[in-house]
Amino acid sequence: MRPDASVESHHFEALGTSCSVFAVGHSHLIEAEFWVRRLGARLTRFSADSELSRLNRDTGDWVPISAELQAIIRAAFRADEMSAGLVNVAVLPSMHAVGYTRPFTEGPGVATLEDLRPLPPLADVLELREGEARLQAGCGVDLGGIAKGWMADRLSATLGADVVVNLGGDLFARGSGPRGDGWPVGLGGSTLLLRDQGAATSSVRRRRWGEMHHLIDPRTGLPAKTGLEEVSVVAASGFEAEVVAKTALLLGPDLAPAYCAAHAMAWWLSDGHDD
């Protein structure tokens, strides 16, 4: 272990959440905020002018997309494979049906659950080719945590060799941290030292209103009810941690431990009970 090195930090609000960047020996972290804001504005479903909204609006046609959106859609297909379809970004119709039609800070919309049904397989409704994507009519994409995890990984790679990027709880810790033994990261009430590892949390405790919440179970199209309330995971990247955490929460308390043991390096499973 080496003596503490000085750590620069920068905190800001973006992507509808709180973001933080930490770095050893770095003084231009404001650039990270600019990058997150620029990309976030293109990937949000809450702005009619965003790149993602254009894809969601022009269904049935091949829509030109940027290299970043293409990479995130590729990641979404990988998430679909890793989770056997449980992490499905074609979740927008369900989000609208449960009333999540605008930023959460503006309050929920009206839930109309009558037409809800299981989500179609991602590969059936979303196609990707170089520089273009096509979405089937009646479908829509919400990138959610997939984008945050991907962005944390990508941003940390551009910032330097010894940084942590935390975008609303989806984070990647690159390098050995200020003392050389890893970056101290809180997870499940404990501190873990992470080196070149990501972490993420999936929960039904936040962004909920009445009986509704934002985590949709693709098997029903409804907000998930699995017996687990919160899952936090350490994995090889922020993106993988996000996928594993969400999949484990959707699998429920019986299957989540085995899934996490196969895909995660550390995990916190909470069913909301105190015992």
Add this chain to the structure above:
Amino acid sequence: MRTFLLKGAATALTMCTTVASALFVTSHLKNPAAPLQPPVLTAANSSSNAAVGGTLTVGPSVQPSNAEPMTSTYAS
């Protein structure tokens, strides 16, 4: 007669050596102390701690600490 004895002795020696080698090999299929054994195999046992509200399991590639966290993963 002497030739016959020599052939018999050589055959017996060969068969004994073969049987002894086979016994030795079958009783030493794997050396647990082999230096090239991946350390992950011996450290694969993760530790689980039940805490208030949930269970934390930490695998061998993550080190717990008593330090204050610099940042945390959380639901947003």
